[in-house]
């Protein structure tokens with residue numbers, strides 16, 4: 656009886672530890688590569704076409720694995736240059752834009768943070 660109790664308690668402990676480990680996963684996954692600020696902002700309607708895009712994240716980025724693509728309303732890519740991590744702020748990703756006309760544009764970003772976590776997202780903005 657005593658031995659059975661011990662075995663049972665150990666099993667319960669193992670289950671508890673497993674549950675705790677699972678509970679920690681989502682928090683860790685959300686803590687990385689979050690887009691904190693975008694210029695132009697998501698959903699904005701601009702009077703003048705921007706000549707660059709500037710995305711600020713909550714962690715330092717790896718430039719090799721961080722990309723930004725801007726597409727027009729037909730899905731054609733307008734970005735011709737590669738996105739760059741800002742030399743003075745490793746949390747900032749910038750990409751130059753050619754002259755773009757009025758219309759709706761979608762931004763697709765994908766980044767890898769310094770600790771090798773990858774995240775991606777999309778948003779749109781408009782040029783009036």
Ligand SMILES: [Cu+2]
Pocket residue numbers: 686687688714768770771772
């Ligand atoms: Cu991370």
